[in-house]
Every structure is written in structure tokens, then in C-alpha cells.
Amino acid sequence: MAHTATAPNPEHTAARRGAASGPGVNFLRVLKSEWIKVTTIPSTVIMLTSTVVIMVGLAALFAWQTTVLLDLQSNPEMAAQVQGAPDATSLVATIPGSGLVFGQLLIGSLAVVLIASEWGTGMIRSTMVAVPKRIPALLAKQLVFALIAFVLGAGSAFAGYFVAQPILAPSELAFGLDTDGVLLHIINTGSVLALVAVLAMSIGTLLRNTAGGVVTTIGLLFVVPILVATLLAGIADWIPDAARFLPSSAGEQMVAITIADGALTQGQGALVLTGWALALLVVSLIVTRKRDV
Amino acid sequence: MIEAVDLSKRYGAKTAVDGISFTVKPGRVTGFLGPNGAGKSTTMRMIVGLDNPSGGDVRVNGKHYAQHSAPLREVGALLDAKAVHTKRSAYNHLRAMAATHGIPNSRVREVIEMTGLGPVAKKRVGGFSLGMGQRLGIACALLGDPHTVILDEPVNGLDPEGVQWVRHLAKGLAAEGRTVFLSSHLMSEMALTADHLIVIGRGRIIADAPISEILDGHGQSRTRVRTDNPAELVRALAADGVTSQQLEPELLEITGADSRRIAEAALAGRILVYELTPLQASLEDAYMQLTTDEVEYHSHTLPQSPAGTGAEEGR
Missing domain, CATH: 3.40.50.300 (P-loop containing nucleotide triphosphate hydrolases)
Structure with missing residues (x-):
């Protein structure tokens, strides 16, 4: 405490000239700043690590469950009881990304927390004073986290694939990466998480409140589909049809291996979810640019 | 800038x-x-x-x-x-x-x-x-x-x-x-x-x-004076723009006359003065004077309310 400089000494002035010669804010620098921000909050790093562990774990669990199901089905006595259970063989190919729903929950919440906590703690004022044009700061944060979400999702699915094979092998259910749609499934597990991250962070940016943002995100991703499927479906014929365009349904289609009749294809699903994410992103950018911080 | x-x-x-x-x-x-x-x-x-x-x-x-x-x-x-x-x-x-x-x-x-x-x-x-x-x-x-x-x-x-x-x-x-x-x-x-x-x-x-x-x-200069005869000194100083305030039996605060003038008056009137301190107008005074009407949140002394009295009695 006692050791405090009062006036800049010549050394500082020299450093000043060196520093002042560099140009100012550019997008790469803002990206680097946002990368530092994401990686220097211990709880964020812990959350991300747990997400990977849980997603890979769920893939293993699901692989094991599938083998058990198959054993039951091959036993004539038990087969009657598991009637209506999905055909095990058609499920194995989606095992790598079976942690996707859980991943969406964690990544969506974390995306909200990352931006809303800036408002909560006052950090946003430092951010916006350093990058007063505002939009680059938000875009950089979105991009950094979307990339993290993609790598995390695709990586977990990839790891999930390899973890699942030895579990499936005894039941002769092991499958190759070249099986139809498997690679796309793995990659899109990452894409869905990246798009959900953008969607959730945009909601967090609009609401500027962690609790409100998390509730809204979970509501949109997990509650609205249930409401639509149960309560609202009876009201009008077009409602179940429109439900295909909800972000959650679009995400499901992106990682699907077989496409049911009338359902969106992987590509259409990607378009719909991207539409949701981009629309919310654009609104959040416009609002943030206009509103006081 | x-x-x-x-x-x-x-x-x-x-x-x-x-x-x-x-x-x-x-x-x-x-x-x-x-x-x-x-x-x-x-x-x-x-x-x-x-x-x-x-x-x-x-x-x-x-x-x-x-x-x-x-x-x-x-x-x-x-x-x-x-x-x-x-x-x-x-x-x-x-x-x-x-x-x-x-x-x-x-x-x-x-x-x-x-x-x-x-x-x-x-x-x-x-x-x-x-x-x-x-x-x-x-x-x-x-x-x-x-x-x-x-x-x-x-x-x-x-x-x-x-x-x-x-x-x-x-x-x-x-x-x-x-x-x-x-x-x-x-x-x-x-x-x-x-x-x-x-x-x-x-x-x-x-x-x-x-x-x-x-x-x-905005601040007027004041002088703190200790004397054994404040009444006499105030009388001797009585002039336009000189105001005084008696803070203690032998302590005065005089506004409108500098310390030299006070000393001269005291000498002429043969009044004992044992402190003569020029007080610099504080920025605080100037500020208070400037902002009295502009303060958003005034502090008020709370009136003695019946409820308050009740609480006192309850103790």
C-alpha cells in the first residue's frame, strides 16, 4: 500500500510512446479481449469442463442402455414388456450426440450468464468504454463463445462415439464413423450448441439479467415445445405444424440420422435454428447500440 | 479537452x-x-x-x-x-x-x-x-x-x-x-x-x-477574536458591513473587518485581545451558499412523531 508512484517517471513516458504508436481497437483485439474474459472466470471453465464430461458420459450411458434394451428384446419373455420401445439399431447412430439436450441446457445458461453477469457486476461499463462502438464487443463475445460451444459439442460427440464403441461391441452394435450421417451428426452436435449459444446470449443481452435470461432461454428451448405439444396442439391445426419451426425441433432435426416424412431435413433444421439465432442476435445488437449501458 | x-x-x-x-x-x-x-x-x-x-x-x-x-x-x-x-x-x-x-x-x-x-x-x-x-x-x-x-x-x-x-x-x-x-x-x-x-x-x-x-x-473572510470584553470591542467596531457573532463568552467571530482593523480598534479602545485569527473562507461555505437551493435531497430534522414517542416509552 505504501509503495505508490505519484507521477509517471521517464520509463513510463518511454513506454507510453511505444504503446501510443500502435493503432487502436480492431476486431481481432476485441476477440482476444473476449477470449481472455471467458477463460479467466474459474466457474466458466468448470462449467465447460463439466459439460464435456456429462455429454460424453451420457453417450456412454445411452450406449449401455441400448445394449440392455437389445438384450431384453432378444429375450422373448421380456420382449412383450418393452413393446413400443424404439428399435435399438436405429438409435445407435445418434449415440454420440445423446448429451445434446443437456448440453443445450448448460451452454444456453452459460451463454446468458456470460453477458448478463457483465451487467450484473458493472463490467459492461468497462467493456463499452473500451469498445464504445459496442457492436464489435458483443459480436466478439458471441463469436468466441459460439466457437467454444461448437468445439465442445462436436468434440464431446466425437469422444462420445469412441467411448460408445467398446460398450456396443459385445452386442455387435459397433458402427464406423463412415456410417451414413454419423459424421454430420457429430459435427451438428457442435453446430446446434453454437447456434443455441448465440440465441441464448442474445436473449441475455436483451434482458441484461441472468435469472430472467436463463428462464427465458430454457422456456423457449424446453418449455414452449411441451406446451405446444400438449396444451396448444388442440386449439388449431396449424400449431403442431408450426412447432416444427421451434428452435428445439429444428435442433433435433439437425442431428437426426433418419428424417421422418414431412419433417425438416438436417439442412432445413440448420436454416431454421440459424434464423432464430440471427434474428435474436440482430435485435440484441440494435437494442444495445441504442440503449444506454 | x-x-x-x-x-x-x-x-x-x-x-x-x-x-x-x-x-x-x-x-x-x-x-x-x-x-x-x-x-x-x-x-x-x-x-x-x-x-x-x-x-x-x-x-x-x-x-x-x-x-x-x-x-x-x-x-x-x-x-x-x-x-x-x-x-x-x-x-x-x-x-x-x-x-x-x-x-x-x-x-x-x-x-x-x-x-x-x-x-x-x-x-x-x-x-x-x-x-x-x-x-x-x-x-x-x-x-x-x-x-x-x-x-x-x-x-x-x-x-x-x-x-x-x-x-x-x-x-x-x-x-x-x-x-x-x-x-x-x-x-x-x-x-x-x-x-x-x-x-x-x-x-x-x-x-x-x-x-x-x-x-x-462567495465566502466572506472572517476573523476569530478572543477578548475579555467582547461587548466593548463590538461597539468599537460598529460600522457598515461589520457583523459579529458571539460564540462563547470571550469568543467572537467578526465578518467584514480584517484583523488589522480589529487590532486597531482594540488598541484605540484599550481592549485586551488575546487571539486574532483570520479564517479563510472555506470552499465549503461558498459551496453551501451556491447550492442551498439546488440540493436535490435535503436532510430534514424529523419532527417528534407520536409513533416515535411511543417507541421511546416502549423501551
């Missing part, structure tokens, strides 16, 4: 800043003084583009803040303590801020040294005291070695050593030719630090003048 022209900010029906114009010039410390809620912080937030003005315009070094390509190198601002994520360490916070402008880590370590944050730099900001938070805010403001420094209530929560440090820092920066704009509601602090004062009350500028002028114009 900060130039505000007809700057105003309304929040719904409430006007926080009401068409103020002022210029903050380089090379001196300009104090921004006003009671709580007078519009100081709102004005500073508009300067750095956090709030959009409802009307008028404010420029820093000739441009709107957001138009600068390297804003942190133009303006360093401490807006409120702890505009920092509580779970991040001070060092990482500064590193993230510096990264936006390509400011090297060596400069980060330098400002940590300058502000005395060294021992706590790797600790979570959430655990910082108010004073440490202020030091971090100041470190952040100095990061880009800016030409203009804006500090909102910088001495808030600082220990006496820290207060003195901020005072020297502000004066040092001004002496290097930088623009230093410092807000406070503490008049005494301003009197010691600022060269020029902008006084604001209820969103309007009340005074914009060198500090000496404000002192001369």
Missing part, C-alpha cells in the same frame, strides 16, 4: 442534466462539484458514450468519444468503483481491457505498480475493499496513458494515504499537460486538488470559475 454544449439528459419525466455547457481545459485539474443527484455521474457517462444525450453534444479531444479509433488512449475514465467482474482477478481484468487496444502486458504491470495493487493483483476483485476497487478503476483509467482523465468520485473509500495519492496523481497528470476532470461532492477535497471548478446542482451549472474566484466571490 472536453467540450459540452447544451448537454441534457432526461430519464422519463425526470431531467438529470439540463442543458449544460462547459469546457474542461488541459493542463489543470478541473473539479466537478455538486450534491448527490446533481447530474455529475450522468454527465460523465455521456462524455464516454455510455449514455446517449437527450439533447446537445459532448466531445472529447474534438470528437465524440465513440468516434475515436483508440478511445482508451484518448480518455481514461473511472466511472464507478468496481465496473469489474467480481470473479476475475485484477490482473486479468486489466489484461482483457488492454487487449482491446493492443496495449502490452508490460503496461498492465506498470499501472498495477503505480496504483499499488501489486499484492492483490492476482486475487478476485469480488474480495476487494472499496479502496482497492478504486485503485483498480484508476489503474484501468491510466492503462492507455490517455490525454484526458475522467475520475468520478476517485477518493471514495480511499484511506488518507490513498486520498493524498489521488491528489498528487491528479495534479501530476495536469502538470504533464493532460486534461483532468474530477468529480466529488467533497468540497474540502476539491479545495486541495482542483484549479478550476464547475459546480453543478439539479442538472444545471451554478458556477464555472477558477477556485480562487469562487472563494472570493
